[in-house]
Amino acid sequence: MKIVIWGHPLYSHTHSYVHQGYYKGFKSLGHEVYWFHDDDYPEDFDFSDTLFIGEGFADKKIPINDTSTYFIMYLPDPRKYDGAKRLVDVRLTAVNFKDHIIEWSFDKDVYQSKGPSVWFKPKTDEIIRMKNDYIDVEIPDYDKMCISWASDLLPEEINFDDMYMERENAIYFCGTISAHGVCENWSNWEPFIEQCSENGIDFHCNDVWSNPLSFDEVRRQAQKSILGADIRSKEHVKQRLVTCRVFKNVSYGHMGMTNSEQIYQEMDGNCIYNPDPAALFHDGMANRENYNLIRQGMQYVKENHTYINRCKSVLQIYEEGR
Secondary structure, eight states: OEEEEESOOTTSSTHHHHHHHHHHHHHHTTOOEEEEBTTBOOTTOOOSSEEEEEETTSOTTOOOOTTOEEEEESOSOGGGGTTSSEEEEEEEOOSSEESSSOEEOOOGGGSEEOSTTEEEEOOOSOEEEEESSSOEEEEEOOEEEEEOOOBSSOGGGOOGGGGGOOOOSEEEEESOOOSSSTTOOHHHHHHHHHHHHHTTOEEEEEOTTTSOOOHHHHHHHHHHSSOOEEOOOHHHHHHTOOOSHHHHHHHTTOOOEESOHHHHHHTTTOSEEOSSHHHHHHHHHHHTTOHHHHHHHHHHHHHHSBHHHHHHHHHHHHHHTO
16 A cells, blocks of 8 residues: 555645645554655556545546545545545634535544544435535545644654743744635734733744744744744634644644633643633733643643654545545
């Protein structure tokens, strides 16, 4: 079995960070792994009997064959994979979620747990309706996997001494802060940033879209920050969407901080939660040297929220469907 990551080149798109996580995780587990994209792939490569990891808006030239399995996220039209041995539609865990591709709610009662933050629902004999901005058709049901992303560090790269690193009197946030769109998050970040200013802490934000940074640089900037904060948008909080930033910040040696109850639960309480971003700032400052809780969080991420966990779950789903 070969594993092929097919999608955005590293740093060209935010989803490329997910691909890097998979690539790094599968390589660490000792698998034969390749990473190609539509503009760079070998014409003479044997793509048979392959486990593909892909993204539905970066798969124009992905080779489709009847011996391979495809784990594809953001899937506008599943019919593209009619010639595949197996298709697994990859989705994030969220409730009352609606965008230009899907409208759905994740329900743990109808999914099977396949490891930390990974859930699976095998296809049925039913005909389902697929309606989005691209298609409106009835098609046979297909496998679905729900997943939360993870820290970019492998378990052995998580260093518990990092919790004692010297911090600056500043926060360096390497992510998206937007005042527009359905997932605007400025209205939740603004009261947090105001508290930073009122308490003499500089706040800096690097826009990942205009200035993508390497994993090492993101980690360096996070580690020199006085707090490792994650503020979810109102829409993300309502949808109970779990993202990877808390897992990353914790693995870098920070106290986990979130305004999302669902993320707090995903961390099994091994972090700080407050739905009020302004109050979350003060909770974080009061606990930023709570080394017992920081250690518990780091240990929890090490055991449950790296791409080793996610890759093992994908491999389990793959093997069970062979």
